[in-house]
Amino acid sequence: MILSANRLMRMDPELLTTQPAEDKWNVAQVLEHLNSYSHYYLPELKKGLRSHKDPVPFFKPGFLGGYFTKMMQPKEGKVTNKMKAPKGHRPAGDIDIQPALHLFIAQQHELIELLELAKKKNINAIRIPISISRIIKLKMGDVFAFLIAHEQRHFVQIQNVIASLQTKTGISQEVLQVAIQ
Numbered sequence: 001m002i003l004s005a006n007r008l009m010r011m012d013p014e015l016l017t018t019q020p021a022e023d024k025w026n027v028a029q030v031l032e033h034l035n036s037y038s039h040y041y042l043p044e045l046k047k048g049l050r051s052h053k054d055p056v057p058f059f060k061p062g063f064l065g066g067y068f069t070k071m072m073q074p075k076e077g078k079v080t081n082k083m084k085a086p087k088g089h090r091p092a093g094d095i096d097i098q099p100a101l102h103l104f105i106a107q108q109h110e111l112i113e114l115l116e117l118a119k120k121k122n123i124n125a126i127r128i129p130i131s132i133s134r135i136i137k138l139k140m141g142d143v144f145a146f147l148i149a150h151e152q153r154h155f156v157q158i159q160n161v162i163a164s165l166q167t168k169t170g171i172s173q174e175v176l177q178v179a180i181q
Helices: 002-009 027-049 063-072 097-118 140-169 173-180
Strands: 127-130 133-139
Touching: 002 027, 002 097, 002 140, 027 097, 027 127, 027 140, 063 133, 063 140, 097 140, 127 140, 133 140
Parallel strands: none
Antiparallel strands: 127 133
16 A cells, blocks of 8 residues: 555646546545544554453454455455445545645554554454444454455545546556556
């Protein structure tokens, strides 16, 4: 994701803030949506990592966490099931792309650091409350899996947004391929 975000930084900011259609998010809004999830989950994961649970050799997804992750993952590079973003994770209409990209990249580095720390913990036993209801808690490993699947899903969306704008704006196919690979 960091490499893809770095490629987006080299693109025209106007393109990344152009709505592909009236009811569709632009690239900046997609990134802001992802940033909102990291804003919630990264501190929760840090808190969970303070636990003194010994590491385990493997992770076994929980029923609910496995279901959420499977539901979120793109299938064969496509998003096949549309979902409405929860109210607290809907982006505003006017997002400044550069700060959104910088924040996304910083949060990706932090996520990588947390994944490294998680190697020394029992991610089967540590529970993290989900963002839409703090009452529901998932295994830490499920939260990591969900976050990654969620980002993959939305980077497919970013590819689709850029592809649709390519048709509307006449951006060259070469620029498009560099941006989304």
